[in-house]
Amino acid sequence: MEITEFTQQAKSFLDANLEPKETDKKFVWGEGSDNMSMFEEKSREAEEAMVASAKAWRGKKFDAGFGWITGPREFGGAGLTASHEKAYAAVEANYKVPNQSIFTIGLGMVAPTILAHGSPQAKEKFLRAMWRADIVGCQLFSEPGAGSDLASLQTKAERDGDEWVITGQKVWTSGAHYSDIGEVICRTDPSLPKHKGLTGFLVDMNAPGVEIRPLRQMTGGASFNEVFFNEVHVPDSYRLGDVNSGWGVALTTLMNERAAIGVGSGGGEVSMMTRISAMVRHFELENDALVRDMVANLYINYRVANFNNKRAMDKMKAGQTPGPEMSISKMALVNNQQLLNDLISHVLGAKLQADTGEWGTYAWHQLVLGAPGMRIAGGSDEVMRNIVGERVLGLQKEPGIDSKSPFRELKVGTQKN
Numbered sequence: 001m002e003i004t005e006f007t008q009q010a011k012s013f014l015d016a017n018l019e020p021k022e023t024d025k026k027f028v029w030g031e032g033s034d035n036m037s038m039f040e041e042k043s044r045e046a047e048e049a050m051v052a053s054a055k056a057w058r059g060k061k062f063d064a065g066f067g068w069i070t071g072p073r074e075f076g077g078a079g080l081t082a083s084h085e086k087a088y089a090a091v092e093a094n095y096k097v098p099n100q101s102i103f104t105i106g107l108g109m110v111a112p113t114i115l116a117h118g119s120p121q122a123k124e125k126f127l128r129a130m131w132r133a134d135i136v137g138c139q140l141f142s143e144p145g146a147g148s149d150l151a152s153l154q155t156k157a158e159r160d161g162d163e164w165v166i167t168g169q170k171v172w173t174s175g176a177h178y179s180d181i182g183e184v185i186c187r188t189d190p191s192l193p194k195h196k197g198l199t200g201f202l203v204d205m206n207a208p209g210v211e212i213r214p215l216r217q218m219t220g221g222a223s224f225n226e227v228f229f230n231e232v233h234v235p236d237s238y239r240l241g242d243v244n245s246g247w248g249v250a251l252t253t254l255m256n257e258r259a260a261i262g263v264g265s266g267g268g269e270v271s272m273m274t275r276i277s278a279m280v281r282h283f284e285l286e287n288d289a290l291v292r293d294m295v296a297n298l299y300i301n302y303r304v305a306n307f308n309n310k311r312a313m314d315k316m317k318a319g320q321t322p323g324p325e326m327s328i329s330k331m332a333l334v335n336n337q338q339l340l341n342d343l344i345s346h347v348l349g350a351k352l353q354a355d356t357g358e359w360g361t362y363a364w365h366q367l368v369l370g371a372p373g374m375r376i377a378g379g380s381d382e383v384m385r386n387i388v389g390e391r392v393l394g395l396q397k398e399p400g401i402d403s404k405s406p407f408r409e410l411k412v413g414t415q416k417n
């Protein structure tokens, strides 16, 4: 289908189903919502309402043919090109779309992994359902003893006829409490080197033996969880990739994770710079040299990050897998968040910490307190720098946890001064 005709159809669909977005020009300091958060820190009731409206919108969009534009037709996609997807996104950006953040992990990371490594039965069963929002997916990788060093994970899966039995504990699982399926990486052969004895599976989050416990974070919310597996049975058709090839499966998901996180810009309906400029003017700081410098620095860094994202997205749209350059996007995101936090803290001072009831002041604390989590989620700053150093700049490999360090060979008392 021609892009012009497709765009016209998209516009008619959106006109009939959503309100147009107010433009930045209409933004007035003190009017509308001042809610600013990094993670969705909602009560369980508010979160349930958000999940319901997110699913309702995505279902409607899917049924109209705009839910999975580039997806293969055999699994429910529209089979169109990346240019159609880009065109739809440009039109949709002008409308008030219900918050879609609950799909970031499932559609940004788990679904691409199912498409790449899933069995024919799993593709059939899950892809359409995920893209239509009948089910939501989560990522079950991290464990109490395995985060950056993911290959050290201990959750085990043992074969039992046509099934696998999973036992162990995962942690920091975002959205597990509203998810229907999860992608879990398990140890299937402890006798092999740690990267080689792993296998990926899909697991039904409502299966007997799955226990989900919320973890409260410093923002006050509980958007992630501990997940316990107590002899959870999984059919072999839920296996992702070959037995003991789970490391490659995990890498597929992680590459997509950095892409999904790196392109997020925050700021909601009104762009962040519009909001920041309005705040600075409201507090009559537009002629303050330090504030001007901070605002300009933030703007420049946002622009540079956008260009880098665009470069990476163009590569992906040309059919290439997201590469280590997405680690740059992730690092840029957290660095820019830090610049933003410094500026907000400088302008608001104590109003950021004590709720005076004044619009647009204390409300920022959710974003500021949530930001440190982004330095860790999806690969910590240090791990990202190692990736960029080694795979983008071609520097020598950092000594890792398993490296044979020359220092380990030193024996105390044998050194000559």
Ligand SMILES: Cc1cc2nc3c(=O)[nH]c(=O)nc-3n(C[C@H](O)[C@H](O)[C@H](O)COP(=O)(O)OP(=O)(O)OC[C@H]3O[C@@H](n4cnc5c(N)ncnc54)[C@H](O)[C@@H]3O)c2cc1C
Binding pocket: 105, 138, 139, 140, 141, 142, 144, 145, 146, 147, 148, 149, 171, 172, 173, 174, 175, 224, 373, 374, 376, 377, 378, 379, 380, 381, 382, 383, 386, 398, 400, 401
């Ligand atoms: C908001 C949020 C959401 C998350 N959501 C999920 C999720 O949905 N699913 C999931 O599976 N996990 C999730 N995680 C977990 C996340 O992936 C891990 O926290 C992350 O990989 C770091 O692991 P860790 O916490 O065990 O820290 P560790 O790996 O123990 O790291 C501790 C410190 O050591 C540093 N370090 C570690 N290795 C190196 C190295 N080689 N070189 C230099 N420094 C190093 C780190 O940078 C860090 O400062 C989430 C985390 C956060 C904060």
